[in-house]
Amino acid sequence: MVRRIIQLIGMLFGGMAGGEVYGWMNGAAVWSGTSFGMLQRSGTYYMNVAIGAVFGVIAATMVAGQVIRYMQKGAEQTAELPMQQLLAGAGGLLAGLLLSVMLYPAVSGLDGLGSLVPAVMMLCFGYLGMRIGLHKQEELAAGFAAMLEKRRIAPAADEAGGYEEHKILDTSVIIDGRIADICKTGFIEGTLVIPEFVLEELQHIADSSDLLKRNRGRRGLDILNKIQKELDVKVLIYEGDFEEIGEVDSKLVKLAKALHGKVVTNDFNLNKVCELQGVSVLNINDLANAVKPVVLPGEEIIVQVIKDGKEHGQGVAYLDDGTMIVVEGGREYIGTTMEVLVTSVLQTSAGRMIFAKPKLLEKAL
Numbered sequence: 001m002v003r004r005i006i007q008l009i010g011m012l013f014g015g016m017a018g019g020e021v022y023g024w025m026n027g028a029a030v031w032s033g034t035s036f037g038m039l040q041r042s043g044t045y046y047m048n049v050a051i052g053a054v055f056g057v058i059a060a061t062m063v064a065g066q067v068i069r070y071m072q073k074g075a076e077q078t079a080e081l082p083m084q085q086l087l088a089g090a091g092g093l094l095a096g097l098l099l100s101v102m103l104y105p106a107v108s109g110l111d112g113l114g115s116l117v118p119a120v121m122m123l124c125f126g127y128l129g130m131r132i133g134l135h136k137q138e139e140l141a142a143g144f145a146a147m148l149e150k151r152r153i154a155p156a157a158d159e160a161g162g163y164e165e166h167k168i169l170d171t172s173v174i175i176d177g178r179i180a181d182i183c184k185t186g187f188i189e190g191t192l193v194i195p196e197f198v199l200e201e202l203q204h205i206a207d208s209s210d211l212l213k214r215n216r217g218r219r220g221l222d223i224l225n226k227i228q229k230e231l232d233v234k235v236l237i238y239e240g241d242f243e244e245i246g247e248v249d250s251k252l253v254k255l256a257k258a259l260h261g262k263v264v265t266n267d268f269n270l271n272k273v274c275e276l277q278g279v280s281v282l283n284i285n286d287l288a289n290a291v292k293p294v295v296l297p298g299e300e301i302i303v304q305v306i307k308d309g310k311e312h313g314q315g316v317a318y319l320d321d322g323t324m325i326v327v328e329g330g331r332e333y334i335g336t337t338m339e340v341l342v343t344s345v346l347q348t349s350a351g352r353m354i355f356a357k358p359k360l361l362e363k364a365l
Helices: 002-032 038-044 044-078 083-107 114-134 135-161 171-176 178-185 196-206 211-230 248-259 268-277 284-288
Strands: 167-171 191-195 233-236 262-265 281-283 301-305 315-320 324-327 335-346 352-359
Touching: 083 114, 083 135, 114 135, 135 248, 167 248, 171 178, 171 196, 171 211, 171 262, 171 324, 178 191, 178 211, 191 196, 191 248, 196 211, 196 248, 211 284, 248 262, 248 268, 262 268, 268 281, 281 284, 301 315, 301 324
Parallel strands: 167 191, 167 262, 191 233, 262 281, 324 352
Antiparallel strands: 301 335, 315 324, 335 352
């Protein structure tokens, strides 16, 4: 079937070429003043068209096999491309062609070689549009996904009177596990976004030869499974990637900008990077510190000193929520429960630290 189509195209172009040859020869005969010259002896217009069509069919038949092979090879290579690349390339090509159509009236009046400008312009703009579309495919995919997601959640957001932002989870907060408990309480609203490159990183950690890393990776995968199956929360698996960016943290920042969402993390460094990039961030450690019981200087609490501190003579104790208490002069009370007086509280994104001193000079029995 394809061979027949190629032969038909060759016949049409051959016939057109034969007609053009007739017109050229007729013009040459008129110019030379010999209206009954060699042109009439060579046959009529229709004979020239027929001869051109025959030559066109013969030429098309000779090249049909090679053309079909090229077409099959191109179709196979195109079929192997991801749909994202196909759509991005087609969209860029269409944009380039539309631009050339818009500029056509400005160059349509050119004569001579200038008449080729529209065709050259169409080829150049079409190619440039396709290349730009392929180069920006990740950003286009992220923007398209964000647009679809906005349309999907717009009715519910309008009813609720607000916009439902995306919460993008990083690897550390998934492994930490507290995100599942927070979602269960309903303190996080909106859609949880789990990027595919984060899943790949979790899978890589879960397959590590190091036992500790392997357990951490498997714990993260179990947490995600729990969030998807047991909790009443919207989860979106983002399948796009930013191949030109190597670091996962940088990809998270890029994705947060594309989706206009917030990064959920407990990584102190990622927290700072997001702040520098102007991306909103939810730090689980900040939330944990905010809900811890408030301890003020001058209060008295009962603790058990369990180990040495960094400085000479210091002892270290912990509250039930894990807050570390540095007891000045508490080294000699290691292993005992005692009452201490809070002297100061240090609060950072990395956690809370309480400084205290023994209220009693003797060991508690």
